[in-house]
Amino acid sequence: MTPLRAAALLLLALAAGVAAAAATPTDSLYRIEAPLTDQDGRAARLDLHSGRATLVAMFYGSCPHVCPMLVSSMQRMESGLDAPARARLRVLMLSLDPERDTPDRLREVAQRHRADLARWTFARTPDADVRRIAAALGVQYRRLPDGEISHSTIVTLLDAEGRLVASTSQPLRPEPEFLRALHTHTAPERTTPP
Amino acid sequence: MSRRVSPRSARNIFQWCVCALCVLCGQAFAADYARVEGARFRSVLPAAPPDDxxxxxxxxxxxxxxxxxxxxxxxxxxxxWRRDRIARLFADEGYLRHWAEAGALGTADPQQPVTQVSWFAAVAYCEAQGARLPTWHEWEWAAAADERxxxxxxDPAWRQRIxxxxxxxxxxxxxxxxAGAPDVRGxxxxxxxxxxxxxxFGSLLVGGDSRESGDPDRMKFCGSGALDLEQKENYAVLMRIALLSSLQAxxxxxxxxxxxxxxxPGAP
Structure with a gap:
C-alpha cells in the first residue's frame, strides 16, 4: 500500500468515525424523518428542537375539550420549572389532523393558549408520518364518523437527542418520576452544548 | 393538405389510451392483488356504537x-432495514433473527411468509411498493370470506377452522x-x-369518552365516541385484536x- 493510499484510508476512517459520533441515536424519535409545517407556515423537520429537552404531544385543532386541557396541563408542567430551566425546555405540539389543521388554524390554537412561540411549536406533518410518530410515542387515535378524533393524551419527554426518556398519560397529574425527569433534563449541564 | 384530427376523435383516442392504461395496470396488479368490493358489514370493532x-x-x-x-x-x-443497521426505534432485538445473516436467508425458506418484522418495517416495505398496510376493518372484512x-x-366450520x-x-x-386453497376472491x-x-394496530381499542368528565384521572381519551367490542361470541377474530393491541410498533x-x-382504481 502506498503511503498516499494509506493516508486516504485513514482519512476515510476518521470521517466515518466523526459521522457516526454525530449521528442521531438509534432509538431517537428523530430517526423518523418527518417534514413539518409550523404555525407560521414554515417548513421544518421533526428534530427542529434537537439539542434541547422537548415535551411532545399530539392533538388536533378542533378538539373541543380535552386538547385544550392537554395544552394547559403542559403549561402547568412548565410553570413548575424555574425560569432558566423553562427557557431551556422546548415544546412540540403535533397535529393528528393535518388536513384541517392548516398553519392558520395552528396559529389560532397557539394564540388561544398564549403559547410562547419562541419555545413552542405547533405543527402538522403528512398522514403517514402522523401514524409513524403516534406509533413511536404510543399515542392511540382513531377518526370517528362525525369527524372528531378519539385519541389518548400522552405527553412524552425527549432528551436533547430525541430519545424517549419519560412519558405520562395523566398530564394533569403527572407521576413524580415524570416530573423528576423533566427537572433533570432541563438542568444546566444537560443542555449545554458539548 | 394535412388531415386534421377532429376534437371528437382526439377525445376518443385519449379515452382509448386511458382505458388501455387502466387495463394494463389492472392486469399488473391483478396477479398479486385481489379486488375487495366496498361494504358495510357487522364488525367486532364497530365504528360508532351502538351501530354494530x-x-x-x-x-x-x-x-x-x-x-x-x-x-x-x-x-x-x-x-x-437490514437487521444489523435498523434503528432501535424501529424494531426490537428479534427483528429478522430467523435469517442466517443480515443479508442472507440461510435455511429460512424464501417461500415462507416473512415474520419477525416490526410494524415500522412492514409499513416501509409496503410504501416501497407504492402500497400500504390494510386497516383493521379492511383486513377483518376480507378475512370474513371462505372459498364460497x-x-x-x-358458518360454524369457518370459526372452527380458525x-x-x-x-x-x-x-x-x-x-x-x-399452499392451501384460496378464498372466493383468490x-x-x-x-x-x-x-x-x-x-x-395500535388504536383498535381506543375508547372511553371523557370529554365531559371532570375527573383528571379519566382524562385519557379525547373525542365523542368509543369503540366497543361487539360479537363477543366471535372470539376467533377477537384473539387477533387482543394480540395486535398488546404489541408495540x-x-x-x-x-x-x-x-x-x-x-x-377509481376509489377515493
Whole structure:
C-alpha cells in the first residue's frame, strides 16, 4: 500500500468515525424523518428542537375539550420549572389532523393558549408520518364518523437527542418520576452544548 | 393538405389510451392483488356504537403475505432495514433473527411468509411498493370470506377452522404461502398461517369518552365516541385484536408477518 493510499484510508476512517459520533441515536424519535409545517407556515423537520429537552404531544385543532386541557396541563408542567430551566425546555405540539389543521388554524390554537412561540411549536406533518410518530410515542387515535378524533393524551419527554426518556398519560397529574425527569433534563449541564 | 384530427376523435383516442392504461395496470396488479368490493358489514370493532357496523371502501389486497424472499430483496435495496443497521426505534432485538445473516436467508425458506418484522418495517416495505398496510376493518372484512362466500362468519366450520389453527403448537414450522386453497376472491392465508400487522394496530381499542368528565384521572381519551367490542361470541377474530393491541410498533414475533393493500382504481 502506498503511503498516499494509506493516508486516504485513514482519512476515510476518521470521517466515518466523526459521522457516526454525530449521528442521531438509534432509538431517537428523530430517526423518523418527518417534514413539518409550523404555525407560521414554515417548513421544518421533526428534530427542529434537537439539542434541547422537548415535551411532545399530539392533538388536533378542533378538539373541543380535552386538547385544550392537554395544552394547559403542559403549561402547568412548565410553570413548575424555574425560569432558566423553562427557557431551556422546548415544546412540540403535533397535529393528528393535518388536513384541517392548516398553519392558520395552528396559529389560532397557539394564540388561544398564549403559547410562547419562541419555545413552542405547533405543527402538522403528512398522514403517514402522523401514524409513524403516534406509533413511536404510543399515542392511540382513531377518526370517528362525525369527524372528531378519539385519541389518548400522552405527553412524552425527549432528551436533547430525541430519545424517549419519560412519558405520562395523566398530564394533569403527572407521576413524580415524570416530573423528576423533566427537572433533570432541563438542568444546566444537560443542555449545554458539548 | 394535412388531415386534421377532429376534437371528437382526439377525445376518443385519449379515452382509448386511458382505458388501455387502466387495463394494463389492472392486469399488473391483478396477479398479486385481489379486488375487495366496498361494504358495510357487522364488525367486532364497530365504528360508532351502538351501530354494530363498519364500512370499507373498495380496495386491493395482496393475495399472499409477504415472503422471506420478497423481504430479502427489499432489505438489499434499502439496507437501512437490514437487521444489523435498523434503528432501535424501529424494531426490537428479534427483528429478522430467523435469517442466517443480515443479508442472507440461510435455511429460512424464501417461500415462507416473512415474520419477525416490526410494524415500522412492514409499513416501509409496503410504501416501497407504492402500497400500504390494510386497516383493521379492511383486513377483518376480507378475512370474513371462505372459498364460497364473502361473508362466511356465521358458518360454524369457518370459526372452527380458525380456532384449530390457534390450537396448533407455535413451534411448528411455518408452511409456504399460498399452499392451501384460496378464498372466493383468490386471496390466500388470511387465516391459518400467521398473525398480520394492520395499519391501525395500535388504536383498535381506543375508547372511553371523557370529554365531559371532570375527573383528571379519566382524562385519557379525547373525542365523542368509543369503540366497543361487539360479537363477543366471535372470539376467533377477537384473539387477533387482543394480540395486535398488546404489541408495540417495534415488536416482532415468530408468527407475525404482513401483507400490503392498495386503493382500488377509481376509489377515493
Amino acid at each position: 357496523t363498519a364500512a370499507v371502501a373498495p380496495f386491493l389486497l395482496a393475495r399472499r403475505p409477504v415472503t422471506n424472499g420478497e423481504f430479502l430483496a427489499f432489505v438489499r435495496a434499502h439496507p437501512q 362466500s364473502t361473508d362466511a362468519r356465521d 380456532l384449530s389453527w390457534y390450537s396448533r403448537p407455535a413451534t411448528d414450522d411455518l408452511r409456504r404461502v399460498a 386471496v390466500h392465508d388470511l387465516h391459518g398461517l400467521i398473525w398480520e400487522w394492520v395499519e391501525d 417495534r415488536s416482532t414475533m415468530r408468527h407475525l408477518g404482513f401483507r400490503c393493500a392498495r386503493p382500488a
